Amino acid sequence: MKKIAIACLFLVSTFANAQPLVAVIETERGVMKAELNDRAAPSTVANFVNLALRGFYDGLSFHRVERNFMAQGGDPRADGTGGPGYQFAGELLLKHNRQGVLSMANSGPGTDGSQFFITHLATPHLDGKHSVFGRVTEGLPVVLQIRRRDKIQSITIQGDPSELFRRRERQLAEWNAVLDQQFPSLRAAFSPQ
Secondary structure, eight states, X not given: OHHHHHHHHHHHHHHHHSOOOEEEEEETTEEEEEEEOTTTOHHXXXXXXXXXXXXXXXXXXXXXXXXXXXXXXXXXXXXXXXXXXXXXXXXXXXXXXXXXXXXXXXXXXXXXXXXXXXXXXXXXXXXXXXXXXXXXXXXXXXXXXXXXXXXEEEEEEESOOHHHHHHTHHHHHHHHHHHHHHOTTSOOOOOOO
């Protein structure tokens, strides 16, 4: 029993000390950093990180911005109808309980793709409908300054997604096959170390 308790403590301390993945979102208005929650939303974070590493978001715009609500981007068509060419089911564990929540836009269950939004304030009416997968930890004022058609210059990822990508290997392979076909100019897919 003592060995099991020690093993559990080791695992808890290992996960507690693991560095979170952080998205650095560079826009025309400034830079935001968002901590990503791959424990509560592993598929959503794997998707977002994969798209960011491949350069999918670079140069796209925030096509929908509503004051006192949110800023939405990640649509290659810039009209709210575009995506990466695939869809997946949301992970609805976390809440839209503050300013700076990073969440996936969708058109109903099973339609998450590439579009995401960042809240200006708590939006509890979105709970259970959209996948929260992170929160802005630096640059909150930038969220409020974003205007419609402002560009996402780049989204880079701090931290190593290798373990997450290993756990989502089959899903990522399916997504990357679609991306390679529909967006051939994207950077090559990330290979876990």
